[in-house]
Amino acid sequence: MDEQDFCDCTAVWNSGVFGKEIAWVCEPDWVVESRAAIEDFKTGVAKGKDCETYDTPHGTLYVWENVKPRPASSKGNLFAMENGEKTFSYFDGTP
Numbered sequence: 001m002d003e004q005d006f007c008d009c010t011a012v013w014n015s016g017v018f019g020k021e022i023a024w025v026c027e028p029d030w031v032v033e034s035r036a037a038i039e040d041f042k043t044g045v046a047k048g049k050d051c052e053t054y055d056t057p058h059g060t061l062y063v064w065e066n067v068k069p070r071p072a073s074s075k076g077n078l079f080a081m082e083n084g085e086k087t088f089s090y091f092d093g094t095p
Contacts, residue, residue: 006079008024032090068093
């Protein structure tokens with residue numbers, strides 16, 4: 001899985017259709033790759049807030065709606081998906 005595949009997965013949340021570029025939430029060059037686990041997102045950025053999960057052909061997409069990752073940031077939606085040892089994520093608010 002790569003950044004474009006992750007964008008394909010966000011289309012499931014946005015429109016219910018996998019892989020349709022017009023329904024992507026983000027562009028591949030906006031995606032952040034890290035070694036953080038989904039559990040790190042749950043306890044860190046999302047601060048224990050419940051997330052929605054979406055099964056996609058590439059795995060489970062986790063979405064936290066209306067979260068504020070830092071005190072000075074705006075609220076937005078956080079998308080994350082694990083792929084082996086790495087995790088792809090995207091935040092649509094202002095960091």
